Amino acid sequence: MNILHYSYSEAIDIKLKTNDSEVVWESGKSDIMMHGMMGGMFDQRAYSKTNVVYKDYPLGYKEQQVGIVSVGRPQSILVTTQDRGFVYTINGVYIAAFIFSVVLAGILSLHVSKKFLQPIYSIKENAKLIEDEKYSQLYDVNTGTFELHDLSISIKELAEKLEYQDALRKRLTTDISHELRTPLATLQSHIEAFMDGVWEPTQEKLSGIHDEITRLTKLIKDLSDLSRIESEEIKLDLQPIKISSILNNVVDNFEPLLISKDIKIKKYIQCDIEIMGDADRLNQIFINLLSNAYKYTNEGGQIIVRLTELKNWINILIEDTGVGISKEDLTHIFERFYRGDASRSRETGGTGIGLTITKALIEAHKGSVKVESEVDKGTKAMITFPKSP
Numbered sequence: 001m002n003i004l005h006y007s008y009s010e011a012i013d014i015k016l017k018t019n020d021s022e023v024v025w026e027s028g029k030s031d032i033m034m035h036g037m038m039g040g041m042f043d044q045r046a047y048s049k050t051n052v053v054y055k056d057y058p059l060g061y062k063e064q065q066v067g068i069v070s071v072g073r074p075q076s077i078l079v080t081t082q083d084r085g086f087v088y089t090i091n092g093v094y095i096a097a098f099i100f101s102v103v104l105a106g107i108l109s110l111h112v113s114k115k116f117l118q119p120i121y122s123i124k125e126n127a128k129l130i131e132d133e134k135y136s137q138l139y140d141v142n143t144g145t146f147e148l149h150d151l152s153i154s155i156k157e158l159a160e161k162l163e164y165q166d167a168l169r170k171r172l173t174t175d176i177s178h179e180l181r182t183p184l185a186t187l188q189s190h191i192e193a194f195m196d197g198v199w200e201p202t203q204e205k206l207s208g209i210h211d212e213i214t215r216l217t218k219l220i221k222d223l224s225d226l227s228r229i230e231s232e233e234i235k236l237d238l239q240p241i242k243i244s245s246i247l248n249n250v251v252d253n254f255e256p257l258l259i260s261k262d263i264k265i266k267k268y269i270q271c272d273i274e275i276m277g278d279a280d281r282l283n284q285i286f287i288n289l290l291s292n293a294y295k296y297t298n299e300g301g302q303i304i305v306r307l308t309e310l311k312n313w314i315n316i317l318i319e320d321t322g323v324g325i326s327k328e329d330l331t332h333i334f335e336r337f338y339r340g341d342a343s344r345s346r347e348t349g350g351t352g353i354g355l356t357i358t359k360a361l362i363e364a365h366k367g368s369v370k371v372e373s374e375v376d377k378g379t380k381a382m383i384t385f386p387k388s389p
Helices: 002-010 044-046 079-133 148-194 201-230 242-259 279-295 343-349 353-362
Strands: 011-016 024-028 050-061 064-074 239-242 264-269 276-277 304-310 315-320 369-374 377-384
Touching: 002 011, 002 079, 002 377, 011 050, 079 148, 079 343, 148 201, 201 353, 239 242, 239 279, 242 276, 242 304, 276 279, 279 315, 279 353, 279 377, 353 369
Parallel strands: 264 304
Antiparallel strands: 011 024, 011 064, 050 064, 239 276, 304 315, 315 377, 369 377
């Protein structure tokens, strides 16, 4: 009985044999075992089908071997019903967990695809539209991801800027074409008239040709200056100079034009104010600003020029009572080739380059410029320079 209990508890089979290996008793064939010891928890049928490996041990009694004990152990540990049930349960849990993981992964992948991939595809399509210059056909990108939202906004802003630059480029082509066509046509007609003997090369006719050549030269110079500015090749010849004298000279040179247009000029320029600067570039700045004030101030108007010194800063004000600038145009006046009113700019000879160059030259002197304007009331250009840039 003890051997039988031991064989059951250890899930082994024990055989008692004679010295001649004849089996005289086997735990697996015990009547008690066959009827299901301990409530039938030991499944003999399952055990009998298990591949059992036996090992023999000598059985001694009074220092003599009276027999052999053969102990059989199954190669598989799944012998009892409980063992198999446990394994089946674990396998079921693994299978259920695997199926759940696959379903969850599918749901998460769909969510990730909707949240991340779809906005990325939309942004990619927008980039393709920008490449094809279809700036107004960009898709709206709806995403709750902060980074993708910022990226989509940046793409749209880039498209707007490129569209605007493209419009400026087309407008530039038209404007430059017009600016070149007019003087070239005048020169061609005058020269052909001289060659055909229709006109005599009088002083007046030659003076007209000279004016057109000067106009062409100025346009080419402005384009050359703009090219250098955009390639960041502005080189200043900084020297101690009297900015008061430079500004006074520019105003004095404009006086004949102002008088011919019945425009009053008032100047409040402090004397002997020095600055480290490039005299030629400062002269160019003042000419551009006074030229604009003159062009857009009607007859009987007024221009005020003021120069003051405050500690280490130089403040310059050029104010006119001209036609003014609309709020829409005011934010773009320093952009290259921008002209708020194309027809009016053509009449006054503007190319939309002068103010771009002016701002770049002011900033090259470490200064700043600000413009305030109101339609039909006039414009103020306020410049600030450090004394030592």
